[in-house]
Amino acid sequence: MSAESQVEPTAPQVIGSISELRQRLTEARLQASAATSRRAGDTRRSPRVVLVPTMGALHAGHLSLVARAQELGDIVVVSIFVNPLQFGAGEDLDSYPRTLQADVAALAPLGVPFVFAPTALEMYPNGPTATRVTAGDAGTLYEGAARPGHFDGMLTVVAKLFNIVGCDAAVFGQKDAQQVFLVRRMVADLNLPVEIEVAPTVRESTGLALSSRNQYLTEAEKLGAGAISAGLRAAEAAAPNARAAVAAAHGIIDTQPLVKLEYLVVVHPQSFLPVDDGYRGAARMLVAAYVGTTRLIDNVPLDLNSPPARVS
Ligand code: PAF
Numbered sequence: 001m002s003a004e005s006q007v008e009p010t011a012p013q014v015i016g017s018i019s020e021l022r023q024r025l026t027e028a029r030l031q032a033s034a035a036t037s038r039r040a041g042d043t044r045r046s047p048r049v050v051l052v053p054t055m056g057a058l059h060a061g062h063l064s065l066v067a068r069a070q071e072l073g074d075i076v077v078v079s080i081f082v083n084p085l086q087f088g089a090g091e092d093l094d095s096y097p098r099t100l101q102a103d104v105a106a107l108a109p110l111g112v113p114f115v116f117a118p119t120a121l122e123m124y125p126n127g128p129t130a131t132r133v134t135a136g137d138a139g140t141l142y143e144g145a146a147r148p149g150h151f152d153g154m155l156t157v158v159a160k161l162f163n164i165v166g167c168d169a170a171v172f173g174q175k176d177a178q179q180v181f182l183v184r185r186m187v188a189d190l191n192l193p194v195e196i197e198v199a200p201t202v203r204e205s206t207g208l209a210l211s212s213r214n215q216y217l218t219e220a221e222k223l224g225a226g227a228i229s230a231g232l233r234a235a236e237a238a239a240p241n242a243r244a245a246v247a248a249a250h251g252i253i254d255t256q257p258l259v260k261l262e263y264l265v266v267v268h269p270q271s272f273l274p275v276d277d278g279y280r281g282a283a284r285m286l287v288a289a290y291v292g293t294t295r296l297i298d299n300v301p302l303d304l305n306s307p308p309a310r311v312s
Contacts, residue, residue: 009110011108012104016117021114022166028075028113029075033047049076049165049167050075050171051170054103055081056081057097057212059211062173065173065199066107073168077113083154085132085152092213097215123157123160133155133156134155143297145263155183159192167194169196170197171197173202175297178272206222207230208228216294225259227252227258231250231252232298235285235302240280240302240303242277242304245285261287262288266285266286283303283304284301
């Protein structure tokens with residue numbers, strides 16, 4: 001082991017102020033580019049800042065996004081902000097887990113230099129912003145139908161975070177497939193100079209997709225919730241026949257008494273509109289379900305291409 005690899009990573013700087021974060025990032029960029037130009041043979045590219053936007057209550061899924069961010073860039077910023085703009089009336093804004101100390105402790109061994117953890121007042125000094133990013137029609141389907149205004153609030157805070165951090169790239173989790181689709185479209189539509197990277201969903205051994213909301217589940221509910229990913233796996237196995245895939249997923253999810261399916265849909269990856277039966281190509285199956293009082297989402301890619309014709 002080299003002397004360099006034995007150095008203990010330092011705990012992240014936790015910064016709540018937008019102006020301080022910008023100052024620290026300017027310094028960090030200068031330091032990183034000075035270090036790069038000192039190294040022999042290095043090409044003189046400018047250091048890349050990569051953002052991992054989160055609402056905290058970090059789990060192994062978030063840590064995998066951080067690991068991907070570290071591969072993609074030189075300076076990683078993890079934002080931790082429970083964004084009131086993306087919660088509707090009656091949703092879990094007040095009870096959403098806020099575990100900043102534990103989150104910072106979880107990030108410390110990874111060597112993340114900056115955690116941006118602003119207050120709502122810092123982000124919205126004049127109350128909810130009058131100016132919003134709107135998600136359009138695709139933002140009113142599925143998650144958007146269940147949570148009106150959610151995606152406008154999400155896109156608005158993501159755009160703010162991109163501007164605050166001035167990041168070159170940002171990493172999102174595939175579990176929130178509709179969010180990823182809408183963020184990518186916002187970046188394209190508004191010409192935001194941010195590369196969007198998507199990291200695979202991390203799952204428990206039961207297949208349950210990791211989510212900060214899993215901590216609301218009882219042990220029995222956690223076990224029952226495994227039916228959601230089992231249904232999705234059955235759908236994958238039944239592809240390329242779209243009808244068979246949907247039937248296979250229903251066959252498993254509908255028979256688990258603790259799971260109450262809200263929607264199960266197969267969408268086109270480029271439009272996020274439902275595909276029709278004759279569709280051939282790449283697709284994605286999206287699911288939302290209640291397990292007890294906890295609403296969970298998950299998704300898998302489906303290959304709906306016809307299998308190659310057998311040559312006899
Ligand atoms: O996925 C989340 O945790 C949130 O929607 C995000 C992207 C951090 C915006 O608040």
